[in-house]
Amino acid sequence: MSKVASALTIAGTDPSGGAGIQADLKVFQERQVYGMSVITSVVAQNTLGVQDVQHLPIDFIEKQLDAVLSDIPPQAVKTGMIATVEMMELVASKLAKTTIPYVIDPVMIAKSGDSLMDITSRQVIRNTLVPLATVVTPNVPEAESLVGFEIHSNQEAENAAKVIVEELGAKAAVVKGGHLEGEATDVLYDGSSFSYFKADRYETKHTHGTGCTFSAAITAELAKGKSIKEAVTVGKDFITDAIQYPLALGNGYGPTNHWGYRLKGLPQQQEVLK
Numbered sequence: 045m046s047k048v049a050s051a052l053t054i055a056g057t058d059p060s061g062g063a064g065i066q067a068d069l070k071v072f073q074e075r076q077v078y079g080m081s082v083i084t085s086v087v088a089q090n091t092l093g094v095q096d097v098q099h100l101p102i103d104f105i106e107k108q109l110d111a112v113l114s115d116i117p118p119q120a121v122k123t124g125m126i127a128t129v130e131m132m133e134l135v136a137s138k139l140a141k142t143t144i145p146y147v148i149d150p151v152m153i154a155k156s157g158d159s160l161m162d163i164t165s166r167q168v169i170r171n172t173l174v175p176l177a178t179v180v181t182p183n184v185p186e187a188e189s190l191v192g193f194e195i196h197s198n199q200e201a202e203n204a205a206k207v208i209v210e211e212l213g214a215k216a217a218v219v220k221g222g223h224l225e226g227e228a229t230d231v232l233y234d235g236s237s238f239s240y241f242k243a244d245r246y247e248t249k250h251t252h253g254t255g256c257t258f259s260a261a262i263t264a265e266l267a268k269g270k271s272i273k274e275a276v277t278v279g280k281d282f283i284t285d286a287i288q289y290p291l292a293l294g295n296g297y298g299p300t301n302h303w304g305y306r307l308k309g310l311p312q313q314q315e316v317l318k
């Protein structure tokens with residue numbers, strides 16, 4: 045009998061389905077991991093941007109965490125949108141009691157430019173959640189906020205990954221290169237060496253939810269017991285296929301395609317019903 049791993053995402057919602065909890069659960073399913081979720085904030089958003097946010101009461105987030113963790117302990121956890129200091133402290137207090145592999149996607153600002161984390165929290169995440177992380181997966185602006193210097197090159201991405209591990213206390217960090225020029229190159233530092241994950245950069249505006257999708261795929265692989273490097277390798281292939289076969293849904297930045305990996309060899313643009 046084969047064993048099924050389970051993974052938990054603690055994050056905000058995207059009713060349009062491309063980012064947040066909805067994206068994470070789709071990725072877990074595609075990676076054949078049983079997906080579970082704790083909602084921190086309900087976000088009115090779509091491919092055009094964020095219209096409004098309602099944070100759930102902190103005691104209700106705690107009830108959701110306790111409900112899942114006491115019943116189906118996951119083999120890996122990821123956090124996405126954790127918008128306030130109170131939420132960070134709550135999640136940190138729960139995860140500190142476990143040894144579950146933990147991926148942080150330090151979601152701060154959506155691609156639409158809308159803020160998903162308050163300004164104080166952008167500092168507090170450094171000493172609450174980051175020290176507990178198995179892997180932190182910041183994009184360039186998020187890494188800049190975590191380390192306090194600008195990143196314009198792969199060398200500076202390496203420096204940032206090193207600071208996140210050696211000074212902030214994460215076990216590993218992948219600084220994603222989606223916001224840099226040239227190839228889409230992500231830099232992993234695991235405390236002893238650097239690894240580069242490179243892919244062609246696709247010319248598409250349909251990149252809503254890229255960070256969520258990448259980090260969810262890494263989480264799924266850690267849940268299956270893969271090493272950090274193996275998990276990032278799978279995550280990179282998964283997001284590259286999801287970007288290569290985007291879905292032109294909505295009127296703005298459409299979602300990546302979570303079943304893109306199944307479409308290899310087919311024309312890149314998938315037709316969608318409107």
Ligand SMILES: Nc1ncnc2c1ncn2[C@@H]1O[C@H](COP(=O)(O)OP(=O)(O)O)[C@@H](O)[C@H]1O
Pocket residue numbers: 182183184220221222223228229230243244245246247248251253254255256258280283284287
């Ligand atoms: N246009 C693109 N073509 C190929 N890969 C991309 C592209 N844009 C982003 N990526 C990749 O998608 C992943 C998410 O990166 P990024 O877009 O920087 O994250 P975020 O969504 O958090 O801003 C990374 O692996 C990055 O290299």
Ligand SMILES: Cc1ncc(COP(=O)(O)OP(=O)(O)O)c(N)n1
Pocket residue numbers: 055056057058063064065087089124125151153154155156160251252253254255256257
């Ligand atoms: C609820 C929620 N969480 C995270 C994001 C950000 O998603 P990301 O993968 O960084 O990509 P964009 O959506 O910013 O393109 C989000 N939008 N909503």
